[in-house]
Amino acid sequence: xxxxxxxxxxxxxxxxxxxxxxxxxxxxxxxxxxxxxxxxxxxxxxxxxxxxxxxxxxxxxxxxxxxxxxxxxxxxxxxxxxxxxxxxxxxxxxxxxxxxxxxxxxxxxxxxxxxxxxxxxxxxxxxxxxxxxxxxxxxxxxxxxxxxxxxxxxxxxxxx
Amino acid sequence: xxxxxxxxxxxxxxxxxxxxxxxxxxxxxxxxxxxxxxxxxxxxxxxxxxxxxxxxxxxxxxxxxxxxxxxxxxxxxxxxxxxxxxxxxxxxxxxxxxxxxxxxxxxxxxxxxxxxxxxxxxxxxxxxxxxxxxxxxxxxxxxxxxxxxxxxxxxxxxxxxxxxxxxxxxxxxxxxxxxxxxxxxxxxxxxxxxxxxxxxxxxxxxxxxxxxxxxxxxxxxxxxxxxxxxxxxxxxxxxxxxxxxxxxxxxxxxxxxxxxxxx
Numbered sequence: 001x002x003x004x005x006x007x008x009x010x011x012x013x014x015x016x017x018x019x020x021x022x023x024x025x026x027x028x029x030x031x032x033x034x035x036x037x038x039x040x041x042x043x044x045x046x047x048x049x050x051x052x053x054x055x056x057x058x059x060x061x062x063x064x065x066x067x068x069x070x071x072x073x074x075x076x077x078x079x080x081x082x083x084x085x086x087x088x089x090x091x092x093x094x095x096x097x098x099x100x101x102x103x104x105x106x107x108x109x110x111x112x113x114x115x116x117x118x119x120x121x122x123x124x125x126x127x128x129x130x131x132x133x134x135x136x137x138x139x140x141x142x143x144x145x146x147x148x149x150x151x152x153x154x155x156x157x158x159x160x
Numbered sequence: 161x162x163x164x165x166x167x168x169x170x171x172x173x174x175x176x177x178x179x180x181x182x183x184x185x186x187x188x189x190x191x192x193x194x195x196x197x198x199x200x201x202x203x204x205x206x207x208x209x210x211x212x213x214x215x216x217x218x219x220x221x222x223x224x225x226x227x228x229x230x231x232x233x234x235x236x237x238x239x240x241x242x243x244x245x246x247x248x249x250x251x252x253x254x255x256x257x258x259x260x261x262x263x264x265x266x267x268x269x270x271x272x273x274x275x276x277x278x279x280x281x282x283x284x285x286x287x288x289x290x291x292x293x294x295x296x297x298x299x300x301x302x303x304x305x306x307x308x309x310x311x312x313x314x315x316x317x318x319x320x321x322x323x324x325x326x327x328x329x330x331x332x333x334x335x336x337x338x339x340x341x342x343x344x345x346x347x348x349x350x351x352x353x354x355x356x357x358x359x360x361x362x363x364x365x366x367x368x369x370x371x372x373x374x375x376x377x378x379x380x381x382x383x384x385x386x387x388x389x390x391x392x393x394x395x396x397x398x399x400x401x402x403x404x405x406x407x408x409x410x411x412x413x414x415x416x417x418x419x420x421x422x423x
């Protein structure tokens with residue numbers, strides 16, 4: 001099968017690869033580029049574990065073809081920490097015990113990041129709505145919701 | 161194995177490529193990539209078009225034309241489409257809404273396709289390169305059609321459009337059923353015209369025409385809507401699936417129509 005070029009920015013770094021036409025972004029990120037933070041859960045758009053941020057919008061990398069992403073800016077959970085310092089969302093997830101098996105965590109953090117980028121002080125209902133496309137089978141969701149609210153408060157305090 | 165994608169600048173060229181057996185049109189990917197990932201061997205490749213008109217929304221003279229590639233999240237945020245925001249937000253979670261298109265929703269089988277239910281109540285016109293068709297006729301022959309290019313409808317008057325989605329998982333679950341209605345009231349408060357569309361109550365979104373007829377001349381009170389509730393199951397043939405049984409869907413349909421009409 002013919003290879004097609006794919007070029008985009010991943011967590012601030014330019015990436016260029018040749019992939020088989022029809023390759024999903026999830027497969028390209030994990031198996032070609034080596035960013036394994038997006039997880040392949042259901043491959044059906046149901047679990048949200050593969051969520052990434054493309055040009056500021058939450059997307060499902062398992063349902064996105066890599067060759068449709070030329071020229072875009074992609075953010076994954078692997079790109080959130082800076083110089084070894086965890087992002088406030090990552091820290092809040094750790095401290096609130098919002099991670100158990102950890103499989104859903106990168107997708108949850110992506111969904112939460114998009115929320116906080118647009119709505120720095122969300123209500124609980126807004127957090128629940130923002131996470132509604134992401135499934136967790138361990139935590140019962142409440143620690144995750146609390147972690148996002150904690151990260152929002154932390155951001156507000158830092159900005160004050 | 162990856163399935164090759166062909167991208168065309170025009171819908172006309174994409175339609176020509178779509179004639180190849182096993183080729184599917186790629187909109188937002190939430191249906192066809194899902195099918196391919198699931199191992200649907202009938203899918204042999206993807207076709208898409210980047211024609212700009214597919215991604216535009218034009219509002220003029222009380223009417224709207226929405227390009228088929230416009231996403232649910234774009235509709236939910238559009239200043240002139242506030243009446244439809246609830247129906248657009250009923251589709252999937254945030255990531256799905258950023259990808260799922262209005263054109264694709266017309267092809268989403270039950271228990272999906274909640275926005276198509278809204279479009280049916282709005283009496284939308286579906287556009288393709290082959291011409292335009294009323295949505296009810298389009299839905300009856302939707303598989304095998306030319307690529308959908310647009311959906312057009314008259315913007316509903318304030319408060320005349322209502323939408324309700326019933327799901328077991330909150331806030332976002334797959335539909336047990338969905339209902340959309342466009343009601344116009346006479347000066348005395350009685351219903352002068354009614355369009356009611358049902359989702360998950362047949363193999364495609366359907367009009368509840370017996371209930372619509374029963375509402376004409378009635379007021380939106382418990383007594384006034386009683387005959388419409390009694391008639392709303394006429395012609396339904398819902399599926400039994402992991403979300404709900406056909407029996408359950410038929411049992412709860414009048415309850416939820418009542419809530420929609422009295423709400």
